[in-house]
Amino acid sequence: MGNSAILSDIGLEFIQAFLLALGIGMLLGLERERNPASRAGLRTFGLVTLLGAVCALIAERTGSPWLLPVGLLVVGAMMIAAYHRQPDANDPGTTSVVALLLAFCYGAMVWYGLRTLAVMLAILTTVLLYFKAELQTVSQRLTRRDITSVLQFGVLSLVILPILPDRNFGPYDTLNPAQVWWMVVLISGVGLCGYAALRLVGQRYGAPLLGVLGGLASSTATTLVFARHARATASLTQLALVVILTANLIVLVRLAGVAAIVQPDILPALLPILGSGLLAGLAFVAWAWHRLGRAGALPELELRNPTELGTALTFAAVYAVVLLLSAALSERAGSLGLYAVALVSGLTDVDAITLSSLRLFGQGKLAAGEASTAILIAVLANLLFKLGIVAGVAGRHLALRIVGGFSGVAAGCLAGWFWA
Numbered sequence: 001m002g003n004s005a006i007l008s009d010i011g012l013e014f015i016q017a018f019l020l021a022l023g024i025g026m027l028l029g030l031e032r033e034r035n036p037a038s039r040a041g042l043r044t045f046g047l048v049t050l051l052g053a054v055c056a057l058i059a060e061r062t063g064s065p066w067l068l069p070v071g072l073l074v075v076g077a078m079m080i081a082a083y084h085r086q087p088d089a090n091d092p093g094t095t096s097v098v099a100l101l102l103a104f105c106y107g108a109m110v111w112y113g114l115r116t117l118a119v120m121l122a123i124l125t126t127v128l129l130y131f132k133a134e135l136q137t138v139s140q141r142l143t144r145r146d147i148t149s150v151l152q153f154g155v156l157s158l159v160i161l162p163i164l165p166d167r168n169f170g171p172y173d174t175l176n177p178a179q180v181w182w183m184v185v186l187i188s189g190v191g192l193c194g195y196a197a198l199r200l201v202g203q204r205y206g207a208p209l210l211g212v213l214g215g216l217a218s219s220t221a222t223t224l225v226f227a228r229h230a231r232a233t234a235s236l237t238q239l240a241l242v243v244i245l246t247a248n249l250i251v252l253v254r255l256a257g258v259a260a261i262v263q264p265d266i267l268p269a270l271l272p273i274l275g276s277g278l279l280a281g282l283a284f285v286a287w288a289w290h291r292l293g294r295a296g297a298l299p300e301l302e303l304r305n306p307t308e309l310g311t312a313l314t315f316a317a318v319y320a321v322v323l324l325l326s327a328a329l330s331e332r333a334g335s336l337g338l339y340a341v342a343l344v345s346g347l348t349d350v351d352a353i354t355l356s357s358l359r360l361f362g363q364g365k366l367a368a369g370e371a372s373t374a375i376l377i378a379v380l381a382n383l384l385f386k387l388g389i390v391a392g393v394a395g396r397h398l399a400l401r402i403v404g405g406f407s408g409v410a411a412g413c414l415a416g417w418f419w420a
Contacts, residue, residue, distance in 0.1 A: 021107040024122040025049030052107025211246025222247040227393035245405040263358040269368040272416040280412030284405040323356040346378025
């Protein structure tokens with residue numbers, strides 16, 4: 001009975017592995033079956049993943065690891081020969097060959113116990129295969145400046161970050177080059193996502209979406225640009241109100257997301273502040289958008305590339321200075337010193353003081369309440385600075401409308417801070 005139970009368990013393991021491998025292959029093959037030029041479809045992909053699992057099984061049981069690379073070469077040679085016999089000028093078959101080789105590898109991964117990873121990779125592969133037309137459209141719409149932005153972000157995150165030392169330097173033992181640059185990468189990545197979404201989606205989905213994308217890329221730039229539009233064209237005042245308010249609400253969402261990545265332990269103290277401000281601001285935006293009606297054509301929103309090396313270095317310098325000042329003043333003057341730094345730095349850049357506060361909280365130098373209060377002060381100072389931009393650029397008419405929305409956000413944040 002014992003041997004029978006063992007054999008039964010082994011048989012169940014075989015069945016699960018082979019069925020999963022077959023399912024992965026048929027998922028890939030389903031997409032390839034829709035392509036008339038493809039030499040492989042449902043059956044071929046299903047059989048290839050089964051072959052990968054079988055080769056892995058035999059290689060493991062017989063101690064013959066060479067079976068896997070041989071099987072992979074055979075599959076590749078078979079597909080290349082198929083395309084060579086019936087060449088297609090419009091489809092050289094490279095995509096199908098690579099997809100079939102991946103299918104073989106996924107089958108082997110299933111046998112070796114990497115089932116979750118194999119399924120995830122198979123789904124991602126199918127997505128890449130299926131959205132060929134959309135990916136081509138995106139590629140064609142990218143300009144040289146857009147590609148430069150992606151490459152610059154690659155330099156920031158994959159070239160500079162790995163070579164920086166990951167240890168503390170300087171006074172108060174607060175400056176860590178790798179940590180400082182990781183914050184640069186994080187903020188640049190958020191800005192790049194907003195910039196890319198704005199470039200790809202365009203301005204055709206209305207003012208709220210334009211405010212969301214502009215807020216992700218740069219709330220300050222969005223505020224300035226639409227204040228100028230409101231000054232130049234009086235009919236755009238209500239539109240500018242919606243876009244500017246939305247962009248500055250996204251700042252709260254962005255700060256919550258950054259905190260969740262950098263120091264999730266602070267969220268219980270920080271989310272009531274940001275969430276209350278967001279809800280209050282959303283009510284005002286909904287009212288303003290309802291009054292806007294159909295805005296018609298939206299003005300262009302041109303933003304600066306958020307991944308330029310000069311921009312990254314400037315942010316790194318600002319972040320390092322704010323971090324040092326926060327550590328020094330919080331040690332010498334207590335929380336009041338930190339709040340003073342938050343007030344001054346938050347006027348122009350809420351990200352630097354937020355990241356500095358999160359860093360000090362992570363080092364145990366700040367309590368959650370102190371860090372959250374510093375971030376609140378920075379947010380309020382930043383709203384005051386944006387209001388000054390609107391008043392100085394667009395004039396009193398738009399500024400009076402913005403005051404209502406910003407006051408609602410500030411009141412919501414303060415209420416959340418009071419009850420937190």
